Amino acid sequence: MTLNLITLFANSSQPDPVMESRLDVLIRQTNLSGVVSIGAAVILAILVHTRFDMAGLLLWVSTFVAITLFRFLFVYGPIQKRRAEGEKRYQLYHLMIVLFLLLSGTNWGAGVYAFLPAPDATELFVTFFIFIFGITTGLLVALVYSFWGYMVFLLPMMGATALRVLEFEQPLLLTGLGLYSAYLTVTAMRLSKVVTNAISIDAANASLLQQVTEEKIKAEQANAEKSRFLAAASHDLRQPLNAIGLFIQALTQRLSTTQHQDILSPLGQSFSSLKRLLDTLLDLSRLDSGDLELDWRQVTLDSVMLPLLDEFRVKATNKGLSIDYASCDVVVQTDPMVLARILRNLLDNAVKYTQQGGIRILVSRHNDQLRLSVQDTGIGIPCQELDRIFNEYHQIANKRRDAREGVGLGLSIVQKLAHLLGSEVDVESEPGKGSVFSLTLPVVESIIATPEAPRIQGSRLFGVRVLLIDDDPNSLTALSLALEGQQCHVVCAQNDEQALNTLEQQRPDIILCDYRLMDDKTGVELIAQLRQALGEPVKAIILTGDTDPMLLERIKAQHLPLLNKPVDLDALEQLIFDLLSE
Structure with a gap:
């Protein structure tokens, strides 16, 4: 022995x-x-x-x-x-x-x-x-x-x-x-x-492998395979997480007393932290595996910046901070979603680590390049840390590893997203005085206008008839409760047979359907079947926990709106209203 x-x-x-x-x-x-x-x-x-x-x-x-x-x-x-x-x-x-x-x-x-x-x-x-x-x-x-x-x-x-x-x-x-x-x-x-x-x-x-270069290529492939696996496995994780989040939102709608909210508020914050962590890890895996495809467009800087300012102005005001930005209608060539993600992370850090003063968004043009900077008057970064702040899991002001402060992936993702845009995020900082994070974008002289969907606040779904289909009972119950809290008339089904039978009870205004259903059937196939039975192209939305880019592209090719699990109830409400307003 x-x-x-x-x-x-x-x-x-x-x-x-x-x-x-x-x-x-x-x-x-x-x-x-x-x-x-x-x-x-x-x-x-x-x-x-x-x-x-x-x-x-x-x-x-x-x-x-x-x-x-x-x-x-x-x-x-x-x-x-x-x-x-x-x-x-x-x-x-x-x-x-x-x-x-x-x-x-x-x-x-x-x-x-x-x-x-x-x-x-x-x-x-x-x-x-x-x-x-x-x-x-x-x-x-x-x-x-x-x-x-x-x-x-x-x-x-x-x-x-x-x-x-x-x-x-x-x-x-x-x-x-x-x-x-x-x-x-x-x-x-x-x-x-x-x-x-x-x-x-x-x-x-x-x-x-016999040579160092071949070994390096194989190691990169192995890393990409692991990242793709994590992205695929996210479907199994997002299902219970989606149900938990929707149950919390349903409880928040129904239990409005101070005593209840004192429990539900930290519970909701804990769920949001868990969701952000999962989303961040999956974003990182997609970046590492090269599965993130860009949607290049010509957009004005204002079209990206102004919604972000609306988002962060309340947070800044609550801390007594100012946010200054001079409107800029210069047109740049970029992926607006990726650029917004970069700026959101930088603004979030600026508000988080600034206790007095404010944040300024600075714009300067040099020939055909636009330099965009986020300047704060926060705690600053020691010079010996500047080379390491873009490393994964590296944090300066969170030595206690407080999960509410994140896990140190934000700036790593920012830099990788900037590289996808052909740019580089650089930083200047002085402890006690603040930091400036900057990147450059190519300027173009013309723009193809794209109409924007109307932006609304609050719920406008009173009386909307919803057919909800999901083979996961917990997710089905949770989303049904949340939609009923928005005063919708909800009919639920777990498979194609149940969904077709519900048409006799109620003709839906909109169909919400999970992508992966029983017996290898997909939500895309079932929606087509339901539309044929109804004799009209009723509005529909696909819900999925999958993050495989190829699968998501196949869904989009069917011209069906897509929401990822865990479902954000506000985003779902807005999308339903936009579709029914067309």
Whole structure:
């Protein structure tokens, strides 16, 4: 037995690219998940502190802090040092990661068992379960490189949850927990196998290469494959996330008292943070794999800047900041959506890190080039950090890794988007005085005018008859509740047969249909079938959690409007109104 352990944990004579990649990702993701666990535990402790012993809550939160700090300082630090020195005890390093995931999962289980409120405290009971589902679903991707790491976290957490629910005598909920746990287990196993096989294949191919240039090309291809896989896997993640978001919006519409809003407001903020994180990671994977295609247009700078100023002026005003921009009707050649994404990130950072003074958008023209700058009077950036601020996961003013401040991907994405536009974002900064981020755009002399859709505020969907089709029951129920909150008449269906039968009850004004349905049927096919049955081209919208660019292009080629999950209710309301106003 001793000999077997020595052999298992022995220093490998040859580097293993597959294990190196898995360890890099697992260390990074478990550090991030530790911070997320602390934040989630703090929020839950605040919400239930009047119902449970404060000492017990503090002990629970402190245990998360202790696990995260001890792992970072006394486990991952020495592991990274030994790896840098050439030690390759891959199995030992992986075992240490798994052991700390077991501790974290056990602490979650202990907290849920000790502090899950009784079902009669409906809001707190639902909030606890939303956090449970959010944590377990989020870690499905974070721990995709270690199936057993995910399982030792999942089992004690869900087991303790099941025991607590059993005490409440809730057999239906207990059954749901069992099915949900089984789904997570099967999905984790499938994702882990796919990722491990993909990395193994890439590593085997790389070992056959003889020259450094060929090895570099293979490594880039392997990275692109992983990014494309994450983009494809996002469909499975967006389904439960979409349902959670819509349920939160439905609850917000129905529970309007201050007591309810005090719970729903931080819950909505936590969901928004989770959604932004997923969107950011998927955007990054699309950029890395080269799947983002540009839509080049001739547009005025005002057409991009003015909507952004409307968006950020309220945030700035609430902080006592000014935003100055001199209207500019110069025409530039760009992708307006990509340019808006760049400027939105820069403005968001400017407002976030400026406490007094203001933000100025400066425009200057040099021959056929337009230089666009975002200047703030914020905290500034030390000169030694200027070369690193565009690196992934690098943050200066968030040393505590506060998840509400992001994860350090914003400027990395900004620079990559600028490169797609043929530009470069440069920065000038002085600590205590502020920063200036700039990029250049090509100026053109003519413009082909494109009419803009009317912009409205608030809901105008009173009495609109909606046929809603989705094979996921949770998403169907959540979106139905949200639309009914907008005073729509909603009829639901899970497949083509049900959808056709509903036409006898109500002729819809608009059809909302998920892209992937049962029996390999697509939403595009079903919409065509429904239009034929109705004898008219009724308005329709496709909803999807897929992010594969080729698939999205095929949907757009059918001239069907498209919204990505998780669905933003305001964006959906606006799109429905625009379509019915045509």
